[in-house]
Structure formats: structure tokens, C-alpha cells
Amino acid sequence: MTGHDFSERDIHMALxxxxxxxxxxxxxxxxxxxxxxxxRSTRYVADRAALHAAFAGVLDEPVPARLQKxxxxxxxxxxxxxxxxxxxxxxxAAVLAIGGVGxxxxxxxxxxxxxxxxxxxxxxxxxxxxxxxxxxxYAVEVPASDKDHLQTWLSNRVGLKLVAPDLAAEGxxxxxxxxxPAGHGKAAMLLYEDDKGxxxxxxxxxxxxxxxxxxxxxxxxxxxxIYWLDKGYACAVVGSLPRAQLTSVAKSAYSQLLAGLAx
Amino acid sequence: xxxxxxxxxxxxxxxxxxxxxxxxxxxxxxDLVQDCLERALVRLDNWQTGxxxxxxxxxxxxxxxxxxxxxxxxxxxxxxxxxEASEAQAAPAEQVAGIASREIIDAxxxxxxxxxxxxxxxxxxxxxxxxxxxxxxxxxxxxxSRIARGREELRGLLEDTARRRSIRIVEK
Numbered sequence: 001m002t003g004h005d006f007s008e009r010d011i012h013m014a015l016x017x018x019x020x021x022x023x024x025x026x027x028x029x030x031x032x033x034x035x036x037x038x039x040r041s042t043r044y045v046a047d048r049a050a051l052h053a054a055f056a057g058v059l060d061e062p063v064p065a066r067l068q069k070x071x072x073x074x075x076x077x078x079x080x081x082x083x084x085x086x087x088x089x090x091x092x093a094a095v096l097a098i099g100g101v102g103x104x105x106x107x108x109x110x111x112x113x114x115x116x117x118x119x120x121x122x123x124x125x126x127x128x129x130x131x132x133x134x135x136x137x138y139a140v141e142v143p144a145s146d147k148d149h150l151q152t153w154l155s156n157r158v159g160l161k162l163v164a165p166d167l168a169a170e171g172x173x174x175x176x177x178x179x180x181p182a183g184h185g186k187a188a189m190l191l192y193e194d195d196k197g198x199x200x201x202x203x204x205x206x207x208x209x210x211x212x213x214x215x216x217x218x219x220x221x222x223x224x225x226i227y228w229l230d231k232g233y234a235c236a237v238v239g240s241l242p243r244a245q246l247t248s249v250a251k252s253a254y255s256q257l258l259a260g261l262a263x
Numbered sequence: 264x265x266x267x268x269x270x271x272x273x274x275x276x277x278x279x280x281x282x283x284x285x286x287x288x289x290x291x292x293x294d295l296v297q298d299c300l301e302r303a304l305v306r307l308d309n310w311q312t313g314x315x316x317x318x319x320x321x322x323x324x325x326x327x328x329x330x331x332x333x334x335x336x337x338x339x340x341x342x343x344x345x346x347e348a349s350e351a352q353a354a355p356a357e358q359v360a361g362i363a364s365r366e367i368i369d370a371x372x373x374x375x376x377x378x379x380x381x382x383x384x385x386x387x388x389x390x391x392x393x394x395x396x397x398x399x400x401x402x403x404x405x406x407x408s409r410i411a412r413g414r415e416e417l418r419g420l421l422e423d424t425a426r427r428r429s430i431r432i433v434e435k
Contacts, residue, residue, distance in 0.1 A: 047418060
């Protein structure tokens, strides 16, 4: 008995949720009676799931700072190849092996290793810096005048024993800090300022994909991040300082953070 | 930050996913999203508040994509596109993806832009046929035939790949 004549078209409709609910039972019966159509449906179902899975990860990626900036009304510089040829672009980011695990601090003068897998963390840190370092009155949630509370609060929230590094020797004073989302967890952001009003920030999470270190800049003339990822934590120092100065600040911040984590 | 901008920010991950499925390469896809956001902000008044900006943004981005693809194909550059795309990007960008994902991503790039868009907007982005037809600016019947052709083509390409793989194994 066939109350309704189904066709291949209905396979697509069923797959895409467009088949009326009251036809579903008859459709299933039709599939059972037509092994060839049933096999086709099974393949399409698998392909649909594979398509979905292939791109699902994109939703979990942090939004690049340059895209956020547009919505905030800024027009960031384009990537080098210009606006009109994105469809021909075939950029393949170079994957370079990350050096040994030890000696991060010793090796920091030789940064320059890049690993696209860590871009996401660096981009989150840069995005946070771009948004909050530009704020005059609302840059931080807890000011430096309340430093003890700031450290305790962020430590509890992030799940790491955090000490706000003393960067006075580098010319930077703590402004304060805030709590931010990062990936599936939380991040602490510590903001510093020098006497000329130049700001840098530290971005720290308890989540880490692996062990790595590197530098990352999402665009020309934009802020740059120097980051370390290790088991159980990740830290980025972000600012628009000359590379040598940022490296020196990062080195000092990193060794103090590490000492704090251990203590 | 006003409500409209907050709502647009919230749609960026989905716009990026749609762009990635259309273009594959991450930077190119983000460039397309960037073009889309720039155009959207200029035309902010075209979007009525109270309504989700999703369909509005997808419509803008889809037209940018299709217009550019048409220009490219008129200039005869389209022929080189799948080749360039698959050869130059064979390596790192989708490094994390498994073989199955990589094969389907490759196959998707090889089907025509119109069919690719129709298929992903429904199968990945989850829009209904009515919404998708609206975004793509085509009648529902056209949308359905593009989806059906797109799926058939995709399946054929995947079977070719599987066949080639098994031949290679046999030859070893």
C-alpha cells in the first residue's frame, strides 16, 4: 500500500527537516520497501553529519580582533593581499616546530616561532587588550589600590594562584584587573600603564592546549602578544611596544608569575 | 555598545563558519566576513531591531560571495580555483581535521558555488528551506534542486576519493 508516492526529493526534505510530520511514518515505510533509496538516504545522512562535524569547530574559535574592531567602528588595516581577492587567496600558514619545553625564559630572546594552533589563545588576549586598554574609566573591574583583593578574587575565579607581577623596573604600574571569558573557561586580565599612558596587559588562563611559546600579531601596527602555554596555564603579554621592550617586560612578568604559581 | 552592535558581534562565529565552508581558507574566509561586516555597518538602518540580525547578515555575506564568484568566472579565473585551493591548502590550515573531514572539505570546494552555498546554508547552518531561499534570493524550487544536485555531486566526489584511495592501497 502506498498512500503517497515518495521520490528522491523526499529524501532531501526528510534530511533537512522539511518533511511534514504526518508523512514521516509513510516515508519510513517507503524507504524500507526501497532498499536502493534507503541506501542513498543512509549515505546522505552520513555526509550531512560529516559536513557538520568538519566545520563545527569554527564556532568555538575566538573571534579575531580585526573583526570585532569593525563592529566597534574602527577600520583595521587589511591583510596584505588586499580586500578584493579573498576568493583567490590560498594562504598556508607555516607550521614550525616548537622548541623544547624547558628554557622558556632563557629562550625568549629567540622568539619568532609561530604555531597557528596557538593563535586562538593569542587572539583572545589581543582582543581583550584592544577593547579594554582603550577604556579610560572602565578599563578594569578592580583597581590596583585594591591589589590584595584583586589577586585573591582572580585566583579563585581562574583557578590559579595569581600574583600581579611588579613591573616597576620596566616602567609599568598596575592599573588593575578584570575577569573575562576565554575558550570554555575564564581568564584574568591585568592591565599596566607607564608614565606616558602606554598600556600593556597580561592575559592568563588555567586552560592550555599544550606546551608552546611564541609571538603573535593579528595585523600590522596592531598590538602584539608574546605567549607561553604550559600544562595547566597559559599566559600572554600584549602591547604595542617595540619588540625588544615587550620581550623584556614579558620576561620579567613571566618569571614572577611562575614564581607566584609555584609559591 | 548599543544593542544592535552587540547582536552583530554575537553572529560573527556563525558568519565565520559559513564563510569557511564557502572558501575553506581561514584568512580568506575572515576577509569575506570583514567585507560583510563593513557593508552591514554602513547599512545598519536596513536592519529592523527586534529581529535577529542573522538572516540579514547572511544575506549580505551570501551576495558578496556570489557576486565575486560570478565576476571571477566571467574572467575565466574560476577554472583554476579548485585546483589552487586544494593544492595550496592541502597542508596546515585544517591540520586538526581528520581525514574524513578533510575529504569532505575538499569535495565541498569542488562543487559549484551556487550549489555549495545552498547545501551548507541548510545542512550546516540549519536554515529552513524558506529562510534559505530568502537569503539566497532564489525560488524554493531552485533551492531544492541545488541542494539535491549539490548532495549528489558531493557524494560522487567522495566516492571517487575513496576509490582512488583503495587503488593506491592495492598498488602498494
